[in-house]
Amino acid sequence: MNTLDDFFQTQPPSASRPLLGLTVLAVEDSRFACEAIRLMCVRSGARIRRADCIASARRHLRVYRPAVAIVDMGLPDGSGAELIADLCHGAAQxxxxxxxxxxxxxxxxxMAxxxxxxLHKPMTSIAAFQAEILRHMPRDRRPNAPRPADTTQVSPDRIAFQDDLSAALAALDGQTGDAHQVAYVANFVLGIARCALDADLFAAARAASFDPARPGPAAAMLDLIRTRAQHKIAV
Incomplete structure (x- = not known):
């Protein structure tokens, strides 16, 4: 199977767009986190495809093989480690x-x-994003000339954050007694709270993740998610 890049590579990477011609598959259930990846890809010259779960990622991989796969470790249908192992050791490397x-x-x-x-969330540094990808790329896919570091910090659209809150609310509402579901939602909210620099939401999600079987922390997290979700952003 060919990579999608084999069909679309028309120009070599440049100092200003060091990921030009590459396709990035972002396997990420958070729209807010994925928006940050999208912005960094656009600034770097890369195309992006998104999958929000392992099953969706595998459907993508049956059609094409991306040059870069960024896999969230906590996905709604399993651990990202499972997909990473498939990508690194399976037929769709x-x-x-x-x-x-x-x-x-x-x-x-x-790593195991x-x-x-x-990549540690929140991902906002274009320079760090580019450097982490380029240091693992084959030498012929890196820019030949020295390049200045892009010091820009991306700022994802807050509407995507509201979308994530709505998704968390739908996933948890009425299920605070389901320890497995609470654990997944708590880890999901931990990620978006860290990306949004929301300390109170992060603390509530952390408390729920420590003991997902206890209804109290899960209910407190749900109440805070509801409060945040009610703060609509004007478009």
Missing amino acids: SPVVLGTSGDGDLEQAA AGANGF
Whole structure:
């Protein structure tokens, strides 16, 4: 199977657009986090495809093989480590596979599954994003000339944050007694709260993730999600 890049590579990467011609598959259930990746890809010259779960990612991979796969460690239908292992050791290998999470403790699991590297959330630095991908790329896919670091910090659209809150609310409402579901939603909210720099929401999600079987922390997190979701953003 050819990479999508084999069909669309028309120009070599440049100093200002060092990822030109590359396709990035972002396997990410958070629209807010994925918007940050999209902005960094656009500034770097890369195309982006998004999958919001493992099943969706595998449907993508049956059609094409991206040059870079960025895999969130906590996905609604399983652990990102499972998909990373498939990408690194299976038939649909990608040249660069990066794990990502707002929980730095999951870096070890990503690397053990075979990931080339790890991106810590929140991802806002274009220079760090480019550097982490380029250091794992084959030499012929890197810019030949020296390049100045892009010091721009991306700022994802807050509407995507509201979309994530609505998704968390729908996933948890009426299910605060389901420890498995609480654990997934708590980890999801931890990631978006870290990206949004929302300390109160992060603390509530952290408390729920420590003991998802207890209804109190889950209910407190749900109440705070409801409060945040009611603050609509004018378009």
